[in-house]
Structure formats: structure tokens, C-alpha cells
Amino acid sequence: MKIHPFWDPYPVVQTELGRAAELIDDTIKIPDPEVQKAIREMLTESGGKMLRPAFCLLFAHYGREPLNEKIYALAASLEILHNATLIHDDIVDESALRRGSPTIKNRFGNRIAVYAGDYLFAACFKLLAKYASTLKSVEMNTDSMEKILIGEIGQNEERFRLHQTIGDYLKNIQGKTAELFALSCFLGAYENDAPETIGKSARKIGENIGMAFQIVDDLLDYQETAAQIGKPVLEDVRQGVYSLPLLYALDENPAALQPLLQKKEAITENEAAQIARIISTTTANERARTLAKKYTDLALAEIRKLPQNQTTAILLDILPKILTRNY
Amino acid sequence: MKIHPFWDPYPVVQTELGRAAELIDDTIKIPDPEVQKAIREMLTESGGKMLRPAFCLLFAHYGREPLNEKIYALAASLEILHNATLIHDDIVDESALRRGSPTIKNRFGNRIAVYAGDYLFAACFKLLAKYASTLKSVEMNTDSMEKILIGEIGQNEERFRLHQTIGDYLKNIQGKTAELFALSCFLGAYENDAPETIGKSARKIGENIGMAFQIVDDLLDYQETAAQIGKPVLEDVRQGVYSLPLLYALDENPAALQPLLQKKEAITENEAAQIARIISTTTANERARTLAKKYTDLALAEIRKLPQNQTTAILLDILPKILTRNY
Numbered sequence: 001m002k003i004h005p006f007w008d009p010y011p012v013v014q015t016e017l018g019r020a021a022e023l024i025d026d027t028i029k030i031p032d033p034e035v036q037k038a039i040r041e042m043l044t045e046s047g048g049k050m051l052r053p054a055f056c057l058l059f060a061h062y063g064r065e066p067l068n069e070k071i072y073a074l075a076a077s078l079e080i081l082h083n084a085t086l087i088h089d090d091i092v093d094e095s096a097l098r099r100g101s102p103t104i105k106n107r108f109g110n111r112i113a114v115y116a117g118d119y120l121f122a123a124c125f126k127l128l129a130k131y132a133s134t135l136k137s138v139e140m141n142t143d144s145m146e147k148i149l150i151g152e153i154g155q156n157e158e159r160f161r162l163h164q165t166i167g168d169y170l171k172n173i174q175g176k177t178a179e180l181f182a183l184s185c186f187l188g189a190y191e192n193d194a195p196e197t198i199g200k201s202a203r204k205i206g207e208n209i210g211m212a213f214q215i216v217d218d219l220l221d222y223q224e225t226a227a228q229i230g231k232p233v234l235e236d237v238r239q240g241v242y243s244l245p246l247l248y249a250l251d252e253n254p255a256a257l258q259p260l261l262q263k264k265e266a267i268t269e270n271e272a273a274q275i276a277r278i279i280s281t282t283t284a285n286e287r288a289r290t291l292a293k294k295y296t297d298l299a300l301a302e303i304r305k306l307p308q309n310q311t312t313a314i315l316l317d318i319l320p321k322i323l324t325r326n327y
Numbered sequence: 328m329k330i331h332p333f334w335d336p337y338p339v340v341q342t343e344l345g346r347a348a349e350l351i352d353d354t355i356k357i358p359d360p361e362v363q364k365a366i367r368e369m370l371t372e373s374g375g376k377m378l379r380p381a382f383c384l385l386f387a388h389y390g391r392e393p394l395n396e397k398i399y400a401l402a403a404s405l406e407i408l409h410n411a412t413l414i415h416d417d418i419v420d421e422s423a424l425r426r427g428s429p430t431i432k433n434r435f436g437n438r439i440a441v442y443a444g445d446y447l448f449a450a451c452f453k454l455l456a457k458y459a460s461t462l463k464s465v466e467m468n469t470d471s472m473e474k475i476l477i478g479e480i481g482q483n484e485e486r487f488r489l490h491q492t493i494g495d496y497l498k499n500i501q502g503k504t505a506e507l508f509a510l511s512c513f514l515g516a517y518e519n520d521a522p523e524t525i526g527k528s529a530r531k532i533g534e535n536i537g538m539a540f541q542i543v544d545d546l547l548d549y550q551e552t553a554a555q556i557g558k559p560v561l562e563d564v565r566q567g568v569y570s571l572p573l574l575y576a577l578d579e580n581p582a583a584l585q586p587l588l589q590k591k592e593a594i595t596e597n598e599a600a601q602i603a604r605i606i607s608t609t610t611a612n613e614r615a616r617t618l619a620k621k622y623t624d625l626a627l628a629e630i631r632k633l634p635q636n637q638t639t640a641i642l643l644d645i646l647p648k649i650l651t652r653n654y
């Protein structure tokens with residue numbers, strides 16, 4: 001198992017993520033060796049940054065105790081939960097690639113992808129039930145999972161709707177992405193008995209990081225080539241999911257964009273690329289970057305209120321790196 | 328919400344199932360009203376017998392306390408878990424009908440079916456976390472869910488394999504069906520503080536009921552018309568899942584069956600019907616019925632060891648009804 005080089009400058013986080021990754025590998029036991037291998041690769045070897053467990057571990061440092069098995073298990077459970085949703089997302093979006101590797105759906109078909117995702121949900125809650133101090137943590141975790149899925153189901157109604165508002169979009173990514181970041185930060189602090197005020201800050205910080213993170217992700221979808229981000233571009237447009245840059249651009253130049261979008265699923269690769277070009281002639285990307293920066297700044301301001309220590313220094317250091325990816 | 332007429336002769340169970348069904352309806356809150364309606368219909372109105380919650384409630388009567396909110400919540404969580412797996416099974420098997428109604432996959436497509444199943448998993452564990460007395464119950468529940476899914480993933484390796492043994496089949500249905508029946512019976516007793524020996528009996532009884540139940544289900548798949556059981560027949564054969572009657576028949580008359588089975592997914596409806604006819608010329612159905620009866624008898628013998636009371640009388644009464652469906 002290899003931890004992403006992103007964490008090279010932070011050997012403490014690297015070691016702790018290593019412990020969480022070991023627990024992930026120990027937890028996932030699937031009788032089909034090929035499926036087992038594919039899932040382990042996806043979770044601990046395909047080069048994800050493991051951001052959610054990392055935030056959980058970092059915020060646990062504000063707690064009373066040195067980090068222990070329980071915290072590593074919580075961190076592991078968050079990464080498992082995240083990957084369960086990714087495996088299922090790839091069924092729904094019919095994605096062939098993720099982080100440059102074939103998706104589980106692509107390699108093994110729907111049958112294995114459905115059950116593998118379900119298995120990871122079970123494994124996540126099993127770890128949680130085994131290690132959490134109280135039923136409260138499990139409840140918070142299931143609450144988050146419920147919110148994420150209500151977000152995904154809700155998003156379905158919005159698909160291909162030209163008149164989504166920025167508010168709809170923000171609500172959607174709040175559920176889809178920010179909720180799990182908020183939970184990750186909060187659980188680390190809460191389960192290691194950090195003061196209540198820090199738990200509250202942790203949640204706010206996680207939420208703002210998650211919002212910024214998803215906006216940046218959506219910006220990249222319009223700006224990068226498939227090779228650079230390891231997945232096909234403009235997937236969202238073809239799925240009828242209109243993210244922030246497109247919504248801003250629709251506002252500025254509806255005449256150019258609406259006829260293309262009205263083709264819905266039938267849109268060609270060329271037409272999708274044309275949409276990206278039209279967006280780049282507007283101020284949409286700029287405006288999306290500004291909003292991402294606003295959320296990043298909110299997170300940074302809240303981090304600066306935390307006790308000044310090594311962990312706070314790491315948080316201040318990594319945030320700009322995570323939230324200004326390649327643009 | 329209407330409780331299945333199967334329970335008409337047992338007004339106590341009927342009332343208690345009604346409480347569990349109310350909790351199910353209260354728990355499932357999906358923003359898309361059409362999806363919400365479809366899921367509620369599937370869970371509490373489409374005429375399922377709610378066997379798993381019923382067994383949970385029945386075994387809770389061996390406990391120290393009168394039934395309370397916690398037990399109704401556990402019963403509800405078991406039915407929610409069961410339906411989550413059904414919704415995902417229907418994606419994998421591409422089934423159009425279940426209990427005579429269109430499946431969620433059929434009505435709303437993969438996107439909604441994947442996320443709706445996930446949502447029900449979350450809702451199940453949320454209910455459990457909120458109401459269970461200890462993390463132990465949640466752990467046992469996730470354990471069972473893990474076993475079910477390992478069974479489903481393991482089954483994939485067996486698909487279209489002509490030389491499965493009866494042992495492979497029994498192991499498979501143990502995970503796929505018997506585990507959840509065992510958990511349902513056990514949790515009712517355990518969470519209502521029944522004596523430990525009754526908890527152990529409950530698990531054994533549930534396991535044997537589950538085995539018999541699945542064998543009967545597999546028998547019906549070869550014997551009934553689509554109209555009678557509310558789903559297309561011979562689905563399993565087309566999916567390469569060879570159940571007990573076919574395995575017995577393969578043993579008796581491989582020359583007739585193997586050429587048909589070697590067509591794998593390409594098998595036609597006529598050829599599948601031919602397989603059912605060949606099976607009926609062997610002793611396979613008879614042998615499968617005998618094995619189902621063996622498991623039923625094991626369950627009945629164990630039930631007879633329970634304290635003689637109203638609940639035990641109900642169990643003795645319903646078992647033959649559940650396990651001798653239309654054959």
C-alpha cells in the first residue's frame with residue numbers, strides 16, 4: 001500500500017494514514033480474489049489522497065488522547081464509505097475510468113459493482129459499530145449517509161433542467177460532498193474527546209472545505225483533458241448534471257448554450273467540447289473560482305481560530321494545495 | 328398501509344406489524360415524491376408478508392418486557408434492510424417485476440434504484456443506531472449484511488458452472504437468505520432480554536426456516552407461471568444461478584440438460600421452459616421438497632422446545648403455511 005505523495009511533507013499524517021490503510025485492507029475480505037484485489041487497489045493503491053480519513057486524523061489531534069486504534073478505525077470507515085459511493089456512482093454514470101484506472105463496473109459489470117458497493121457500506125458500519133464509543137457516532141454517520149443519498153436522489157429531479165439556480169447547485173453539493181467532509185472533521189474531534197467548541201469548528205471547516213473542493217472539481221471537469229484528471233471530461237453535461245461554471249455561463253450567454261443543452265443525452269462529444277469553449281468565453285470559470293476561494297477563505301479563517309500548534313500549521317499549509325488544483 | 332392477509336388469524340402479530348410498518352413509513356423520507364411513493368408501496372403496501380419483522384416481533388415475546396418502541400424499530404430496520412437488497416437484486420438481475428408490480432429499476436432506471444437501495448441501507452442502520460441498546464446489535468446486523476453480500480459476490484463465481492455441488496448451493500442460500508432470518512429471530516429475543524438459551528434457539532430456528540424458505544422459493548421458480556408468483560419464471564437459469572431442483576436433475580439426466588445450459592445467457596424462453604419440463608421428469612423436485620421438509624422439521628423440533636405459550640403456538644401454526652407454498 002502506498003500513501004499519496006501529497007502527504008510526503010507531513011510524515012506524521014503519512015504514518016497515521018498508513019495505519020488507517022492497513023485497517024482498510026484487513027477489513028475488506030471478499031471471497032472472489034480478483035474482486036478483492038480490484039477493491040483493495042481502488043481503496044489503498046490507486047493514488048487517492050485519502051482526504052476524508054486525513055481530516056479525521058488531523059482533527060483527532062485536538063482531542064485529549066494520543067491517537068489510538070479507534071481513531072484509525074473511524075478514519076478507515078470514512079474512506080470505505082466514500083469508496084462505496086464512488087463504486088455506485090460509476091454504475092449510475094456508466095463511467096469507464098476513475099483516477100486513470102478502469103472502474104469496478106467497467107471491469108466486472110453491474111452485478112459485482114452493486115454488491116461490492118453494498119459490501120463496503122456494510123464494512124464501514126461494521127468498523128464503526130466495533131470501534132465507536134457510542135451509538136451516537138454510528139447515528140451521525142448514518143445521518144450523513146442519508147443526507148448524501150437524499151442529495152443524489154434529489155439531484156435526479158434537476159437533471160437536464162435549464163433553470164436551476166445557483167442555490168439549487170450549492171444545496172446539492174452540500175449534500176453530495178460537503179456533508180462527508182464535515183463529518184470526517186467532526187468525528188475525529190468528537191471521538192477523541194476534543195472540546196465541544198473545536199468539534200463545532202471542525203464541522204464548519206469540513207463543510208467549507210467540501211464546498212470549495214466540489215466547486216474546484218466541477219471547474220476541472222470543464223478545463224482538463226481526460227489524461228490530466230484521469231477520467232473522461234464533461235461527464236456531468238452528458239448526464240444532465242449542470243454544475244457551477246455552466247450555470248454561470250447559462251446566465252451570461254443562454255442563446256449560445258441552450259440549443260446545445262436541449263439535445264440532452266443525445267449530445268455528442270464535439271458538442272460537449274463546444275460547451276466548454278463557450279463557457280471559457282464568459283466570466284463563468286472566473287466567478288466559480290471566486291466562489292471556491294470564498295469557501296476556502298471561510299475554512300482558513302475558522303482554522304486560524306484553533307489552538308496554534310503543529311496540526312493547525314499542517315491544516316493551513318495543505319488547504320491551498322487541495323483547493324487550488326491545476327487551474 | 329395494509330398488512331398481508333396471511334396474518335389475519337393472528338391479530339396480535341397484525342397489530343405489531345402495523346406498528347413496525349408505521350415506523351418504516353415515518354423513516355423513509357425521500358424528496359422526490361414519485362420515488363417516495365414507489366418505495367413506500369414496495370415496503371408496506373405491495374403485499375409482502377413482512378416475515379423478517381414478524382419473526383423478530385414473535386421472538387421478542389420470549390423476552391422480559393412487553394414489546395416497546397425499540398423492538399418495533401428493530402423489526403422495521405430488518406424489513407428495510409431486506410428491501411434494500413431486493414431493490415439492488417432487481418438491478419443486477421434486470422428484473423421488471425416483483426410481487427406483480429414493476430421494480431424500482433424498471434420504473435425509474437438504474438440511477439434511482441442504486442441510490443434508493445443505498446438510502447434504505449442508511450435508513451436501516453440509522454434506525455438501529457437510534458434504537459438498539461448497544462453497539463453489539465449494530466455489529467451483529469452489519470455482520471449479517473456482510474455475510475449476505477459476500478454470499479452474493481461469491482455466487483457470481485459459480486454462475487453458469489455445471490459442476491456445482493449441493494454443498495455449494497446450501498452454503499450460498501445460507502448466506503443469501505438464512506442469515507437474515509436467523510438474525511431476525513435472534514435480535515427479537517436478544518434485544519428484549521430473553522434468556523440466552525432462547526436466543527440460541529431463535530437463531531437456529533431462523534436459520535432452518537430461512538433454508539427451507541429459499542429451497543421452496545427455488546422450487547417455485549421452476550413450477551409456477553409468472554402470473555402465480557408475480558415475477559418472470561426461470562430468471563435464475565438465465566442468470567446462470569443453478570438452484571437445487573436443477574442441480575438434482577443435472578445429476579440424474581446430464582445428457583438432456585447440459586446442451587441447453589451450455590447456451591448460458593443466450594438461452595431462449597422456450598429452452599428455459601424445456602429445462603423445467605426435463606426437471607419435472609426426474610425426481611429432482613421431489614428431492615428438493617424432501618430437503619425443504621427436513622429443514623422445516625428441524626425448525627419445528629426446536630420450536631417445540633420453547634416455553635409452551637401463545638407465541639410458540641403461533642410459530643407452530645404458521646411454519647407449515649410459510650413453507651408449503653403452492654406445491
